[in-house]
Amino acid sequence: MSGADQKRALPRNTYSKATEDVLRDMILNGDIEPGERLNEVALASELEISRGPLREAVRRLTGEGLLTAVSHRGAFVRTFSRREIVELYELRSALELHAVRLVCTRASDEELDAADAMLSDTQSRISAAEAPGYPQELDFHLRLVELTHNRALHRAAVEVHRQLSLARSMSAKRPTRARAAVVEHSDLVAVLRAREVDRATALMTRHLDHSMESAIAALGLPGDGEGPHGETPIPLEQSPS
Amino acid sequence: MSGADQKRALPRNTYSKATEDVLRDMILNGDIEPGERLNEVALASELEISRGPLREAVRRLTGEGLLTAVSHRGAFVRTFSRREIVELYELRSALELHAVRLVCTRASDEELDAADAMLSDTQSRISAAEAPGYPQELDFHLRLVELTHNRALHRAAVEVHRQLSLARSMSAKRPTRARAAVVEHSDLVAVLRAREVDRATALMTRHLDHSMESAIAALGLPGDGEGPHGETPIPLEQSPS
DNA sequence: GAACTGAAAACTGTCAACAGTTCTCAGGAA
DNA sequence: TTCCTGAGAACTGTTGACAGTTTTCAGTTC
Numbered sequence: 001m002s003g004a005d006q007k008r009a010l011p012r013n014t015y016s017k018a019t020e021d022v023l024r025d026m027i028l029n030g031d032i033e034p035g036e037r038l039n040e041v042a043l044a045s046e047l048e049i050s051r052g053p054l055r056e057a058v059r060r061l062t063g064e065g066l067l068t069a070v071s072h073r074g075a076f077v078r079t080f081s082r083r084e085i086v087e088l089y090e091l092r093s094a095l096e097l098h099a100v101r102l103v104c105t106r107a108s109d110e111e112l113d114a115a116d117a118m119l120s121d122t123q124s125r126i127s128a129a130e131a132p133g134y135p136q137e138l139d140f141h142l143r144l145v146e147l148t149h150n151r152a153l154h155r156a157a158v159e160v161h162r163q164l165s166l167a168r169s170m171s172a173k174r175p176t177r178a179r180a181a182v183v184e185h186s187d188l189v190a191v192l193r194a195r196e197v198d199r200a201t202a203l204m205t206r207h208l209d210h211s212m213e214s215a216i217a218a219l220g221l222p223g224d225g226e227g228p229h230g231e232t233p234i235p236l237e238q239s240p241s
Numbered sequence: 242m243s244g245a246d247q248k249r250a251l252p253r254n255t256y257s258k259a260t261e262d263v264l265r266d267m268i269l270n271g272d273i274e275p276g277e278r279l280n281e282v283a284l285a286s287e288l289e290i291s292r293g294p295l296r297e298a299v300r301r302l303t304g305e306g307l308l309t310a311v312s313h314r315g316a317f318v319r320t321f322s323r324r325e326i327v328e329l330y331e332l333r334s335a336l337e338l339h340a341v342r343l344v345c346t347r348a349s350d351e352e353l354d355a356a357d358a359m360l361s362d363t364q365s366r367i368s369a370a371e372a373p374g375y376p377q378e379l380d381f382h383l384r385l386v387e388l389t390h391n392r393a394l395h396r397a398a399v400e401v402h403r404q405l406s407l408a409r410s411m412s413a414k415r416p417t418r419a420r421a422a423v424v425e426h427s428d429l430v431a432v433l434r435a436r437e438v439d440r441a442t443a444l445m446t447r448h449l450d451h452s453m454e455s456a457i458a459a460l461g462l463p464g465d466g467e468g469p470h471g472e473t474p475i476p477l478e479q480s481p482s
Numbered sequence: 483g484a485a486c487t488g489a490a491a492a493c494t495g496t497c498a499a500c501a502g503t504t505c506t507c508a509g510g511a512a
Numbered sequence: 513t514t515c516c517t518g519a520g521a522a523c524t525g526t527t528g529a530c531a532g533t534t535t536t537c538a539g540t541t542c
Binding site: 013014016017052055056057059060062063064071072084087088090091093094095097098099102148150151152153156160 | 254255257258293296297298300301303304305312313325328329331332334335336338339340343389391392393394397401
């Protein structure tokens with residue numbers, strides 16, 4: 001047979017997998033706030049499934065660093081100390097700087113042209129609306145990592161970006177570096193196009209430093225979070241007011 | 242009270258969490274072979290638990306890249322194509338090269354001395370027995386990443402190392418680069434001690450290249466695995482003979 | 483009023499049974 | 513023999529109930 005397995009191509013979605021995606025969206029959308037506890041029975045009935053598949057999804061998202069589980073107390077939407085955010089940015093640097101090096105020697109001219117085109121498209125949309133601003137920022141970086149054609153690297157980058165996205169949702173005021181960021185992206189693509197590795201990594205380093213400073217500044221509240229090598233505090237729900 | 246929460250410090254282990262650790266060990270030890278399917282009812286009864294906690298553990302290990310789950314067919318111990326191994330090594334390079342840069346500017350002299358001491362200890366043990374050989378290799382690299390005091394980076398490195406460890410267990414013949422590796426580690430520590438960043442990253446790059454070549458060579462079988470951007474094959478169990 | 487006590491409520495961890503899908507393999511047709 | 517067929521077996525996905533832990537809070541004592 002030629003068009004062999006039509007059925008196999010569309011695997012019947014299981015509740016467990018679907019719930020995982022829904023939950024992730026809810027967390028990243030802010031439908032559940034950082035620090036908040038997930039009530040299994042309430043959530044399960046809201047999603048109209050039983051607790052089994054829900055718990056499996058929770059376990060998976062815990063592994064992704066979006067939730068933190070505490071024995072016999074439940075799963076909490078993860079919160080980030082200032083230090084943890086710095087750590088995540090360092091991890092992001094590790095991934096994206098290496099991506100820059102790989103892309104510089106590996107991506108085709110056409111691919112880089114496409115990236116450039118995407119950028120100017122984004123730029124025009126930002127000049128016009130300004131509204132969303134940041135999603136594109138992350139999008140560009142993930143697109144860049146995709147150009148390495150390394151799926152393991154890409155998956156790792158996606159995970160870090162998701163965590164940073166969640167961390168960002170803890171900020172009261174949103175950092176509006178969108179316009180500046182696009183310019184920096186543009187410069188980067190130009191240098192990549194010229195295959196100047198050292199200059200490209202230098203640009204990326206500075207760009208990520210800016211991004212981190214902006215994120216940390218927007219965070220404000222938790223001071224330094226903890227000592228230089230302190231322990232992460234238990235993510236208890238903080239319900240002030 | 243001074244020694245406040247004794248109970249809280251030792252969280253009653255849940256079957257789910259314990260199973261996760263046991264299963265991971267079983268996979269990395271080779272008790273379950275790469276490509277093999279995990280039979281939920283059989284495994285659950287063997288571990289003397291019910292399928293619920295087992296399934297949660299499986300979901301978690303799937304997230305760690307040690308298992309691959311297929312809808313309605315079960316979870317399989319992951320197998321790696323040649324390309325996936327190369328990708329993992331690139332990811333490992335990203336993490337460890339950045340770790341080298343951070344350690345160079347951040348680790349104390351004392352910490353680096355300790356790393357050096359550990360090395361010569363390992364060296365003597367290898368000269369004496371030669372037997373285990375590789376675990377130390379990975380240990381050193383993880384120890385190095387620990388010196389960054391970046392937990393996110395460390396966690397990512399651990400995950401990659403576990404996957405590579407599993408991939409290595411697919412090899413018929415084991416690569417015996419142990420002695421050569423220790424020498425390269427020694428050189429690296431010396432350069433780190435001298436805070437020569439560029440030379441350190443160069444050494445690490447070469448070292449990882451050697452390690453990858455050795456791993457790929459030991460693998461042998463699956464040729465190139467797949468085309469340049471091909472799809473990962475379904476991890477069906479390959480029961481020859 | 484502030485701090486302790488303990489029983490009830492709420493919730494997570496675990497289990498056993500049911501439902502739907504995939505796999506196996508004997509039986510039959512070409 | 514080789515290829516199909518389909519009924520039964522085996523297995524995964526899901527559910528609802530039970531068990532043990534944590535939290536809550538009214539009642540009590542200082």
